[in-house]
Amino acid sequence: MRPLWFLLQKEFRQIFRDKGFIGRLFIAPAIQLILLPMAANFTIKNINIAIVDHDHSTVSQELADKIKSSGYFKLTGYTDFNSKADKLIENDKADIVLEIPDGFAQDLIKEGSKKVAIEVNAINGVKASVGFGYLSGIMTDYNNQIRMEMVEPTPLPAQPDIEVVPSFWYNPTLTYYIFMVPAILVSLVTGIAGLSAAFNIVKEKEIGTIEQINVTPIKKWQFILGKLLPFVVMGAVVFSFGLLIAFVGYGIAPIGNLITMYTFLLVFLFAILGFGLLISTYTETQQQANSLMFLFMMVFNMMSGLYTPIDSMPQWAKIITHLFPVSYFIDVMRMVVIKGSGFADIRFHILYVFIIGLVLNTWAILNYRKTT
Amino acid sequence: METVIKANKLTKRFGDFVAVDEITFDVYKGEIFGFLGANGAGKTTAMRMLCGLSTPTSGEATVAGFDVFTQPEEIKKNIGYMSQKFSLYEDLSVLENIEFYGGIYGLSRSEIREKNKELISKLGLEKEANNLVRSLPLGWKQKLSFLVAIVHQPKIVFLDEPTGGVDPYMRREFWDLIYDAADKGITIFVTTHYLDEAEYCNRVTIMVDGKIEALDSPGGLRQKFGVASMDEVFYKLARQAKRSAD
Numbered sequence: 001m002r003p004l005w006f007l008l009q010k011e012f013r014q015i016f017r018d019k020g021f022i023g024r025l026f027i028a029p030a031i032q033l034i035l036l037p038m039a040a041n042f043t044i045k046n047i048n049i050a051i052v053d054h055d056h057s058t059v060s061q062e063l064a065d066k067i068k069s070s071g072y073f074k075l076t077g078y079t080d081f082n083s084k085a086d087k088l089i090e091n092d093k094a095d096i097v098l099e100i101p102d103g104f105a106q107d108l109i110k111e112g113s114k115k116v117a118i119e120v121n122a123i124n125g126v127k128a129s130v131g132f133g134y135l136s137g138i139m140t141d142y143n144n145q146i147r148m149e150m151v152e153p154t155p156l157p158a159q160p161d162i163e164v165v166p167s168f169w170y171n172p173t174l175t176y177y178i179f180m181v182p183a184i185l186v187s188l189v190t191g192i193a194g195l196s197a198a199f200n201i202v203k204e205k206e207i208g209t210i211e212q213i214n215v216t217p218i219k220k221w222q223f224i225l226g227k228l229l230p231f232v233v234m235g236a237v238v239f240s241f242g243l244l245i246a247f248v249g250y251g252i253a254p255i256g257n258l259i260t261m262y263t264f265l266l267v268f269l270f271a272i273l274g275f276g277l278l279i280s281t282y283t284e285t286q287q288q289a290n291s292l293m294f295l296f297m298m299v300f301n302m303m304s305g306l307y308t309p310i311d312s313m314p315q316w317a318k319i320i321t322h323l324f325p326v327s328y329f330i331d332v333m334r335m336v337v338i339k340g341s342g343f344a345d346i347r348f349h350i351l352y353v354f355i356i357g358l359v360l361n362t363w364a365i366l367n368y369r370k371t372t
Numbered sequence: 373m374e375t376v377i378k379a380n381k382l383t384k385r386f387g388d389f390v391a392v393d394e395i396t397f398d399v400y401k402g403e404i405f406g407f408l409g410a411n412g413a414g415k416t417t418a419m420r421m422l423c424g425l426s427t428p429t430s431g432e433a434t435v436a437g438f439d440v441f442t443q444p445e446e447i448k449k450n451i452g453y454m455s456q457k458f459s460l461y462e463d464l465s466v467l468e469n470i471e472f473y474g475g476i477y478g479l480s481r482s483e484i485r486e487k488n489k490e491l492i493s494k495l496g497l498e499k500e501a502n503n504l505v506r507s508l509p510l511g512w513k514q515k516l517s518f519l520v521a522i523v524h525q526p527k528i529v530f531l532d533e534p535t536g537g538v539d540p541y542m543r544r545e546f547w548d549l550i551y552d553a554a555d556k557g558i559t560i561f562v563t564t565h566y567l568d569e570a571e572y573c574n575r576v577t578i579m580v581d582g583k584i585e586a587l588d589s590p591g592g593l594r595q596k597f598g599v600a601s602m603d604e605v606f607y608k609l610a611r612q613a614k615r616s617a618d
Contacts, residue, residue, distance in 0.1 A: 006475025010464065017463050208457030215423050215453040217445055218476045371444045372426050 003218045007226030011200075015230055021196070029188050029238055033245045036184050037177040047131040050077030050094035052085045057105035059146075066142055067098070072134045085119075095121045096131050108146070170338050177250050182333035183306045185242040189265070190272055190300060190326050193235035195293050197276035201227055202289045205280075214370040224365060228273045235269045236262070255340035263343075264332050267350050271325040271357030278364040300326040325353045374401040376528055376559050377422060382431035382440075384417050391417040393582035394431060399528075399561060404554050406573030407563040410610050414582040415563040416456060419530050422561070423453050436527045452521035452529035452558075456536065460517055462506035466497055469505055470520055477524035491519045494549075511542030515549060522553055529553065531562040535569065547572055567602045576602070578609050585609045 015021060049067060053060050067073050073096075077088045088094035099117040107114045118135060122128040171178050204210040213223060239262075246252040254261065275296075283289040301307070303320065304327040310318060321327045328349045335341035343350075377399035384392040392414040399405045409415045420426040422435050424444030433440045436450035460469045467488050474484040492501050495515055497508075505513060514534055522529050531550075535543045547569065554560050562573070570576050570590055577587040586593055586609060590602055597605045 002478060002480075003476040006472055009475075010461070010468070010472045013468060014461065014463055207462075208455060209459050209461060211425065211455050211457070212453070212459035212473075213476070214425055215448055215451070215455075216473070216476050217449040217478070371424055 001222075003216075004222045004226050007218070007222065008229060011226060011230045015234070025192065025234060025238055026241060028192065029185075029242045030245060032184060032188055033181060033242055034249060037180045037250070044127055044130045045072055047073050047127065047134070048076040048088075048093060048095045049073040049131075049135075050079070050085045050088045050097045051075065052079055052082055052097060052099040054080055054102040055100050055104040056080070059105035059108065060100045063100065063139075063142055067135070067138055070134065070138055072131075089119065089121050092121075095124075095127060096135060098135065178252055178338060179334065181246045181250055181252055182337045183330045185239065185246065186304075186326060186329045186333055187297075187301055187306055188242060189235050189239050189268070189329075191297060192238050193231045193269055194272040194276040194279075195297075196234065197228055197231040197273045198279040198283075198289045198293060199286055200231070201277065201280035202283055202286050206285055220365060220368060220370060224277065224368065228277065231273055231276075232266070232269050235273075236265065239265055252337065254337040256336035257342060260341070260343055260346065261333070261336050264329065264336075264346060264350060264353075267353050267357065268325055268329045271353050271360060274357050274360030274364055275325070278360055278367065281364055281367040300324055303327070305330050322352070323356065325356050328353045375399070376401050376437075377405075377433070377435050377561065379418075379422070379433040380431055382418070382421060382433045383429050384414075384421055384426065385429045390582050392421070392428075395579070395582075395584045397577060397584060397587055399559060401527075401559055402554060402557055403574040404550065404560040404562065404572065406570050406576040407561065407579065408565065408567070408570055408576055408606060409563070409579035410565070410613055413579040413613070415579055416532055418579070419532055419561070419563060422447075423451060423530050424448050425453075450527045452524070452526040454517050454521040454529070454531045454534055456532045458513060458517065460505050460513065460520060463504060465502050465504055466492070466508070466516060467501050469516070470523060473520045474523045479524060487523055491516075491523070494519065511538045511546070514538055514542070515546055518546065518549055518553075522558060525556075526558065528559040528561060531560065533563055533565070535564065535566060543569070567606055570602045570606075578606065580609050580613050585612070 051064050051067070053064065064075070064078070068075050076093050077085060079085055082099065085094065085097040085099070089097060097117075097119040099119070101114065101116065104114050104116070116139070118132065120128045120132050201210075204213070243254070276293075279289055279292055279296075283292060303313070303317065304310075304324050305321065306326075310321050310327065313321065332341075332346050332349050335345060375398045377397075379398075380396050381394040382392060382396070383390065383394050395418060407415050407419070417426065421428045421440060422433060424435075424440060424447040427444075428440060435447045438444075438446040438450070440447065461472070464472065470488050470491055471484050474487050479487065488501075492498055495512070497512070497516070500508060500512075505516070508516070518529075518531065518534060521531070535546050538546065543566070550560055550562070550572075562569075564570065573590065575587065575589050576593060577584050578593075579585065586596070586605070588596065593605045594600065594602065597608055599605055599608070
């Protein structure tokens with residue numbers, strides 16, 4: 001056991017001596033948790049709209065005003081030429097063009113119906129579909145309004161109205177950051193703990209000290225434990241600091257139990273540090289480790305349900321996400337923080353991540369050789 | 373004489389390349405055994421096999437009575453090693469380095485405290501004891517590396533070009549430390565390409581293209597080749613080399 005204590009003592013000395021690392025430990029979470037949730041916001045505002053008004057009537061004016069006042073749209077062009085509006089789309093000045101035909105108001109009154117055309121710039125698919133949805137909503141609303149105003153009131157409504165009253169569970173105000181902050185925290189812990197552990201070991205390879213260690217009788221498990229334990233501590237520190245930011249900055253207080261969260265954190269760190277260790281056994285320089293880690297972090301961030309729901313991925317992709325400890329942790333964080341889930345709810349998450357960790361660590365230990 | 377290293381047709385191949393080609397030799401307890409050769413002759417590879425860092429392809433060898441194939445971890449308990457690359461932690465102080473290596477070799481805290489005092493006074497580093505190793509001049513670092521490599525009183529210490537890049541005065545001081553250790557019964561296995569240092573060894577082998585071409589005392593070698601200095605012995609042998617230097 002004694003060599004392990006000396007190794008731990010040495011690791012902590014080196015960590016605390018590396019001022020840059022300590023800085024990253026606190027600055028990275030602060031920056032990411034404050035900036036990223038704002039950027040990763042799917043509520044779309046400022047959709048640029050251009051209106052081609054061939055009608056020039058009070059009715060068309062009213063419609064335009066209604067769109068402008070909705071808060072979602074920014075009027076970037078008001079013209080009576082289709083070609084001008086098309087130019088705006090081409091130049092990326094307009095996301096949506098609404099074309100109000102000539103005689104819109106008259107026909108509406110006379111015939112009770114009139115078509116308008118909507119053209120959508122669909123390069124950004126999300127913006128396009130959301131923008132179209134908003135605009136359709138406004139149009140329907142306006143439609144109902146003029147029906148009320150112009151059509152003689154009938155004793156019974158011509159069409160039965162079904163009104164939908166939504167009730168959003170767990171996040172009633174649909175606040176985006178309640179959903180994002182816990183997940184970004186997971187991504188942070190992954191980055192800081194997994195990456196640093198891999199770098200730390202590869203650095204010893206680079207400067208040659210690992211050879212000096214390999215020529216001592218230290219046991220493989222002692223060396224590995226001595227390397228990974230400090231990053232369990234660092235991971236827990238970053239996680240706690242992140243929770244604090246979430247509370248102070250966003251008022252997010254986990255509904256669930258902190259013990260549940262930290263228990264899962266430990267299991268998660270076991271797995272992700274095993275992953276870092278594994279990377280370090282396959283790389284010789286920090287650059288190699290960095291590029292490999294970058295690749296995996298990218299995949300983790302895109303596929304683990306951080307930004308897009310795993311449920312909407314194709315089946316094969318879903319299977320892959322089940323191999324990432326990160327996906328489980330993001331899920332657990334959202335469950336515990338937003339829903340207040342307890343041990344019983346996440347027991348399979350714990351089990352699976354533990355198994356993944358066992359596989360990764362065994363693989364890494366087998367692949368780490370004191371004698372080549 | 374007691375044999376502490378025994379190598380018999382020890383060979384290491386990397387694919388088609390034969391880095392070390394059937395080398396056979398014995399090293400006796402307490403001697404300073406020099407390993408000479410041009411860059412790329414296979415000195416380091418041979419040494420790494422004996423240290424249990426690299427498994428030989430074929431042949432046999434025992435170090436301190438343990439087999440290099442089956443008992444590398446036992447060997448590691450009995451040897452010290454100073455690699456070609458500087459291997460102390462630059463971001464730890466002199467004392468912290470001694471403490472760390474002493475600790476992973478299983479020394480107790482009180483043994484480490486004694487070692488600290490002993491090594492610091494031997495090196496005359498009283499003022500620098502708490503400075504980071506980074507701030508020491510190379511010669512001092514190498515001397516410290518050597519003392520750290522024998523902090524656990526090993527039976528054998530392997531030194532891989534320990535004085536590379538060190539000035540002549542410091543090299544002299546380094547060799548004083550080596551003699552000191554040899555006097556205490558530690559067998560010294562040292563590679564070098566400073567030929568004056570070869571003269572300091574009890575026996576010298578000269579490796580050319582992975583093979584041992586000569587093995588004798590420096591005096592014996594000079595006589596055998598009919599030359600006045602080790603330099604000439606080396607040039608005569610090294611000229612035969614076909615392998616290009618690294």
